[in-house]
Amino acid sequence: MLRQLEGSRAVAEAVALCRPEVVCAYPISPQTHIIEAVGALVRTGKLQPCEFLNVESEFAALSVAIGASAAGARAYTATASQGLLFMMEAVYNAAGLGLPIVMTLANRAVGAPINIWNDHSDAMAVRDSGWIQLFAEDNQEAVDLHIQAFRLAEELSLPVMVCMDGFVLTHALERVDLPGQADVDAFLPPYVPRQVLDPADPVSIGAMVGPEAFTEVRYLAHLRQLDALVAIPRLAEEFATRFGRSSGGLVSTYRTEDADTIVVALGSVLGTIKDAVDALRDAGERIGVLGITAFRPFPTDAVRAALARAVRIVAVERAFSIGFGGVLSTDVALSCQGLPASVHTVVAGLGGRPVTRRALEAVLHDAAAGKLGRTTFLDLDTIVVERERARMAADRRSGPMAENILRDLATSAASPHAEEGR
Amino acid sequence: MTPTPIRFYQVGSFAVGNRLLEEELRTVQSDPRRANSLDRGHRACQGCGEALGARYALDAAVRATGGDLVAINATGCLEVFSTPFPESSWRVPWLHSLFGNTPAVASGVAAALRVKGRSNVRVVAQAGDGGTVDIGFGALSGMFERNDDVLFICYDNEAYMNTGVQRSGATPPAARTATTEAVGPEPGNPFGQGKDLPRIALAHGIGYVATATVADLHDLEAKVIKAMARHGARYLHVLVPCPLGWGSQSRDTIRLARLAAESGLFPVFEAEDGIVTSVRKIRHKVPVEDYLVLQRRFAHLFKPERRDEVIAHLQALADENITRYGLVAPEEVEV
Structure with a gap:
């Protein structure tokens, strides 16, 4: 019903x-x-x-x-x-x-x-x-x-x-x-x-x-x-x-038939990715999506088959292994051993940050143009990161970093041109 | 041939032999149909109090339930010595999950049996003192508070014996363990720490709380049988000397359990519906020293020089128990 x-x-x-x-x-x-x-x-x-x-x-x-x-x-x-x-x-x-x-x-x-x-x-x-x-x-x-x-x-x-x-x-x-x-x-x-x-x-x-x-x-x-x-x-x-409806299975594919670039992801972000892919398709990119429904056991053969003709693979991940990089990307890369495609990690949507269609379109456009690096953190605010790094370098007692970052954000939100300070 | 005269107290335990009792009062172990729930062939040390306590407790529970029993076991000595696969000493259905979740696993089994309409099958959970008073404490408190239909038995040997005798929240003051060495100005486990789990259990308002020792196995059996006649959360705390961890002779396991009770250090009592309804009176009060001197974990109280003030402190704790539970009739208090 x-x-x-x-x-x-x-x-x-x-x-x-x-x-x-x-x-x-x-x-x-x-x-x-x-x-x-x-x-x-x-x-x-x-x-x-x-x-x-x-x-x-x-x-x-x-x-x-x-x-x-x-x-x-x-x-x-x-x-x-x-x-x-x-x-x-x-x-x-x-x-x-x-x-x-x-x-x-x-x-x-x-x-x-x-x-x-x-x-x-x-x-x-x-x-x-x-x-x-x-x-x-x-x-x-x-x-x-x-x-x-x-x-x-x-x-x-x-x-x-x-x-x-x-x-x-x-x-x-x-x-x-x-x-x-x-x-x-x-x-x-x-x-x-x-x-x-x-x-x-x-x-x-x-x-x-x-x-x-x-x-x-x-x-x-x-x-x-x-x-x-x-x-x-x-x-x-x-x-x-x-x-009377298809649900589950190991993987799902979307517009991958002739795709050079295939985006791999888990969960609800697939919806936004499909919207971004539609837009890029309209713009002439040959791009598609591979959704992983069964992450464990990892469907190595199905993933390999789906990615066999891809030139590049972009794993959009809502988690990462700190000190290394993508988790899903690792599984995907091992599944595609010997295939020509390059594997790129896009870490996105951590801690509830919205994964917007606009940001995805930009990063996937870069990917299709061969301009995407090995690991990318989507929408990363490098300014606050660099500020905190500077603070840590300058002051041994720099304090809780999460608090510092939020103070920076509050300050810049209240007055975008305000002087930095603690 | 000169007949040997019958003495009631042949082993100094004040226990009356089975053959002098009415049949229905005899110990479950004297019954040839006993369940042997924890069967021979396990790997417990000689003189293991826990193996003895578990065998009597489980066989009594089997008798009380007509064999409709499931046992849940925490990680620990009892789990390890009874069941290296494929050799299991358990003749009752038995499940080991983890160290700290035994009460919750038991709650789950009880819930499953209830929903399946098999509430006649009863659940006993067992753990050592570490699995009870320390790592399993949160789950135990939850099981008590929900009044789940589980009898939880703690076999208390007063330290983490399976991992090599480390201090637990049930280790007595002054005792030497691998993590409370007998060195420094106040050697051994500090005073003023530790948990009194039977009283904590009482504070949960559960229907049945009792303590027992392996020196009085008949009392242990009776308490298990009484506990199994009730439903809801029940708690039984059994003192089980550990020759390895206590540094005692294997032959002294029963004697030590008896001395712990007779000195007042380990009060043996029973509480129903929140009221202490019976205490095991001390028949011949002994000074705590008689108990301490048999154990290497307390050797530093006697050598190289006597630590009278520490012994007196332990005596005071025993006397507190005697007063709290009325373990000795007033005219008998003198040692």
């Missing part, structure tokens, strides 16, 4: 359609509306039977989900940013134990400085944890990916993280088609655990494994992620057949 819904609300209703049996909640922006809405659906009896636990931390939230999943229940939680990092140990644990928990990650920057707005640094911090990571481009895809995520997780006995951009998606009102319960039930059979805590058949779960087998256990986890590379497109196809 088509409805005008906030992204969080739409995801909560999609999650409820998947009939999770245990949901654990801990508030953190911008995820909070999701668990509030799931909680309301439990309270009003729309989602039953379901145990909804208000826990004392994100570490507990995922730990409750771990216990619930190991006891055979379908478990769900949601988090963001600091919350994800606070539960980091449990993130690895859930994957290592092979528990098919589904978690929404409302992508948000990681501090310090504390920042509640959207980027992908949280998701990137756990990319090696063994979770499947799917990125939604819009709220419809967020809804659809959650329904696919439970099926995927339970088929493979692996946890799945559905990433949706904080605020940009979670708080955006969009038209969303929520499927009917009968269709979801047909698509998503009841959870049958591969291992379960049962007095009738006692097993020990989570015991110590030494050097004699750890490599094999880890390699199996890798193989199961590679299995997901087959399962994800199959489930997307099945989903399309049943629900």
